[in-house]
Amino acid sequence: MQPIQLFDPASSTYTYVLFDERTRDALIIDPVDDQLERDLSVLRQYGLKLQWTVETHAHADHITSAGHLAEHAGAKTAAPQGCGITTAALQLAHGDVLRFGDQTLTALHTPGHTSGSMSFTWNSHVFTGDTLLIGGCGRTDFQSGSAQALYHSITHVLFALPDTTTVWPGHDYQGRTHSSIGIEKSSNARIAGKSEAEFVAIMEALNLPRPKRMDEAVPANLTSGVRHDADGVGSNAVKAASGYAGDVSAALAFAWWQSGDAVLVDVRTDAEREWVGFVPGAVALAWKQWPGMAMNPDFDAGLQAAVPAGKKAVLLCRSGVRSVAAAKRATELGLEAYNILEGFEGDPDAQAHRGVKGGWRMRGLPWRQG
Numbered sequence: 031m032q033p034i035q036l037f038d039p040a041s042s043t044y045t046y047v048l049f050d051e052r053t054r055d056a057l058i059i060d061p062v063d064d065q066l067e068r069d070l071s072v073l074r075q076y077g078l079k080l081q082w083t084v085e086t087h088a089h090a091d092h093i094t095s096a097g098h099l100a101e102h103a104g105a106k107t108a109a110p111q112g113c114g115i116t117t118a119a120l121q122l123a124h125g126d127v128l129r130f131g132d133q134t135l136t137a138l139h140t141p142g143h144t145s146g147s148m149s150f151t152w153n154s155h156v157f158t159g160d161t162l163l164i165g166g167c168g169r170t171d172f173q174s175g176s177a178q179a180l181y182h183s184i185t186h187v188l189f190a191l192p193d194t195t196t197v198w199p200g201h202d203y204q205g206r207t208h209s210s211i212g213i214e215k216s217s218n219a220r221i222a223g224k225s226e227a228e229f230v231a232i233m234e235a236l237n238l239p240r241p242k243r244m245d246e247a248v249p250a251n252l253t254s255g256v257r258h259d260a261d262g263v264g265s266n267a268v269k270a271a272s273g274y275a276g277d278v279s280a281a282l283a284f285a286w287w288q289s290g291d292a293v294l295v296d297v298r299t300d301a302e303r304e305w306v307g308f309v310p311g312a313v314a315l316a317w318k319q320w321p322g323m324a325m326n327p328d329f330d331a332g333l334q335a336a337v338p339a340g341k342k343a344v345l346l347c348r349s350g351v352r353s354v355a356a357a358k359r360a361t362e363l364g365l366e367a368y369n370i371l372e373g374f375e376g377d378p379d380a381q382a383h384r385g386v387k388g389g390w391r392m393r394g395l396p397w398r399q400g
């Protein structure tokens with residue numbers, strides 16, 4: 031059986047509907063908000079019960095309709111656990127299996143386009159999101175992308191599938207619909223026959239323009255495409271502060287970090303992180319200051335080394351007090367520095383995240399408690 035392949039021309043995104051022919055239970059991969067009506071009518075036309083919406087990653091070029099499909103069609107939302115999509119009901123780990131009727135979809139962690147990105151296998155099909163495209167691959171220059179990780183994901187995870195596996199990509203910009211693992215192994219222009227170093231050089235030389243809708247799409251996708259803040263601004267506004275660039279919500283800081291505009295600096299001590307939980311990928315630089323201590327040379331040097339010119343520094347502590355002092359110091363050092371309100375323990379967007387406190391735990395998945 032083949033998946034139903036649907037196309038959004040504005041973003042060249044492919045959406046896939048898979049279903050169990052006997053029970054009519056269905057699942058949708060990477061649905062697009064502008065296509066909500068079309069997708070609901072496809073479900074009606076085939077007589078399907080939508081059990082799951084599944085994201086391959088937090089998209090930068092379009093907004094998902096997952097939240098709306100949950101509301102309109104009663105689906106449960108699933109997303110890769112490393113993508114910070116806090117509203118997804120199921121946070122998927124590598125090897126997790128989603129059931130719809132007698133059918134199963136299996137999650138494969140394939141980082142590179144973004145650090146949380148996943149691909150999914152279904153019988154002899156693989157849905158590769160933006161990890162592997164036909165003749166190409168997703169870019170690796172934002173959202174915690176990594177060309178090295180992508181090389182490994184494609185050559186070790188996807189190319190380990192049988193050559194006959196059908197490849198269904200997340201996008202195609204030239205109207206091609208599908209491919210196979212065997213074809214991509216032998217002819218993919220970016221990776222076939224290339225060493226890791228050659229692949230990294232190709233990716234570094236791409237110099238692609240930013241997706242046009244990136245600033246709007248990434249924050250929206252982190253809440254399944256549904257805005258929860260009543261005034262429509264709330265969590266995405268910088269609040270004025272004195273002595274540093276401003277106070278920001280966890281949601282805005284996370285979006286900046288994911289889009290590569292900011293470096294996330296965790297100023298808690300190692301002991302605290304062990305005890306309370308980590309934010310994987312954050313720069314760990316303890317802010318230590320006690321009476322009589324005028325200078326903190328380790329912090330200063332570490333900060334200057336960690337934040338490249340032109341990037342913002344967003345500072346995170348446990349409760350949002352030390353991060354204010356650290357943001358002021360970072361400003362004195364010439365950086366554009368922001369304090370994250372309420373720190374790791376709180377989450378000013380708790381309401382947006384359906385009452386979950388400690389949003390950084392959710393966003394920083396996988397985290398661990400010491």
Ligand SMILES: N[C@@H](CCC(=O)N[C@@H](CS)C(=O)NCC(=O)O)C(=O)O
Nearest residue numbers: 090091160167168169240241242243
């Ligand atoms: N021009 C598109 C951006 C397209 C884009 O950057 N697509 C991403 C996927 S989200 C990509 O990885 N493209 C790979 C490529 O173009 O080679 C837009 O403005 O939305």
Ligand SMILES: [Fe+2]
Nearest residue numbers: 089090160168
């Ligand atoms: Fe993408």
